[in-house]
Amino acid sequence: MRALTVAEPGRLELQQRPDLLATGELALIAPRVVGVCGTDLDIIDGTIDPAFVSYPLVLGHEFAGTLLSPTAELAAGTRVVVEGIVPCGVCAECLRGDTNRCAVYDEFGFIRDGAAADLLQAPPHLIHALSENVSWESAALVEPAAVVWRALTRARPQAGARVLVVGDGTVALLAGILVRQFKPAQVVMLGARSDQAELATRFGIDLFTTDADAAGSGYDLVVEAAGAAAATAAALAAPTRGGVVLLLGYPGAEKVGLPVDDLVNGDITIIGSFAYTRAAWHEVVELLNSGALDLTGLVTHRFALSSFEDAVATLRHSSGARGKILLDL
Ligand SMILES: [Zn+2]
Ligand SMILES: [Zn+2]
Numbered sequence: 228m229r230a231l232t233v234a235e236p237g238r239l240e241l242q243q244r245p246d247l248l249a250t251g252e253l254a255l256i257a258p259r260v261v262g263v264c265g266t267d268l269d270i271i272d273g274t275i276d277p278a279f280v281s282y283p284l285v286l287g288h289e290f291a292g293t294l295l296s297p298t299a300e301l302a303a304g305t306r307v308v309v310e311g312i313v314p315c316g317v318c319a320e321c322l323r324g325d326t327n328r329c330a331v332y333d334e335f336g337f338i339r340d341g342a343a344a345d346l347l348q349a350p351p352h353l354i355h356a357l358s359e360n361v362s363w364e365s366a367a368l369v370e371p372a373a374v375v376w377r378a379l380t381r382a383r384p385q386a387g388a389r390v391l392v393v394g395d396g397t398v399a400l401l402a403g404i405l406v407r408q409f410k411p412a413q414v415v416m417l418g419a420r421s422d423q424a425e426l427a428t429r430f431g432i433d434l435f436t437t438d439a440d441a442a443g444s445g446y447d448l449v450v451e452a453a454g455a456a457a458a459t460a461a462a463l464a465a466p467t468r469g470g471v472v473l474l475l476g477y478p479g480a481e482k483v484g485l486p487v488d489d490l491v492n493g494d495i496t497i498i499g500s501f502a503y504t505r506a507a508w509h510e511v512v513e514l515l516n517s518g519a520l521d522l523t524g525l526v527t528h529r530f531a532l533s534s535f536e537d538a539v540a541t542l543r544h545s546s547g548a549r550g551k552i553l554l555d556l
Pocket of ligand 1: 263264265266267289371
């Protein structure tokens with residue numbers, strides 16, 4: 228089997244490996260679509276926090292595929308998604324349902340081998356069946372959608388809320404799409420690239436702008452999904468009194484000044500949200516399977532596994548409209 232491997236930081240190569248098999252504890256899956264994201268670049272470059280990664284590793288934490296070995300609940304041939312985080316199930320965090328904070332960090336494409344390969348082994352209890360109506364594109368987006376959904380369920384905007392999303396990448400677009408489940412009155416996106424306007428409005432964003440003055444302030448919920456210090460500062464300046472600022476992006480080493488007087492006077496809540504819980508994953512799969520959510524069309528670039536270098540180059544510096552970038556196996 229082929230496996231897209233980060234042998235060590237800075238060295239990404241398509242390796243040939245012996246075929247994986249189903250075992251007593253692990254089911255066998257043929258990955259079909261594998262999304263790539265900025266975190267994959269951090270893994271390739273070795274700029275990710277070393278506590279979250281174990282080299283060498285096969286890339287791929289956003290994926291869907293076909294079950295090759297039957298499980299107690301699912302037949303071979305079922306189209307499936309697999310939760311990326313593998314929680315231990317017995318630590319205090321897991322027992323509370325906070326599986327995103329499991330004391331034993333383990334995740335496909337970070338600690339254990341990921342899905343950018345012809346075969347993948349996965350624990351059966353983390354495998355979810357997809358309905359026929361769910362496209363491969365939607366399925367590939369379950370992982371980032373679960374990250375966004377878990378964050379939104381902590382913020383829980385009221386119906387009729389005004390929402391600002393800062394950022395214009397896949398996570399920002401997913402935030403603008405998923406927040407609709409809470410019936411907001413208006414969703415505005417403050418982006419950095421005007422090329423993203425068409426994609427944003429096609430997915431229901433009411434107003435896309437790259438001008439912070441045009442976006443204005445007074446929002447009930449502000450979602451920071453750009454992962455840049457300037458964007459985070461813009462987000463912190465935009466809530467109404469009593470509003471919530473939800474931080475999803477990673478500005479890295481860049482520090483952001485806090486406008487403390489305004490935050491205190493404004494009675495503002497700031498929420499940082501990490502990854503997803505098992506509950507959030509279940510809920511996103513249910514939204515897709517029920518037809519309440521369809522992310523088809525959010526994929527703008529597709530590459531064969533053998534063209535992985537083009538996929539990475541596109542992720543690093545493509546111009547033009549860009550949604551999710553997929554490896555299509
Ligand atoms: Zn990702
Ligand atoms: Zn745990």
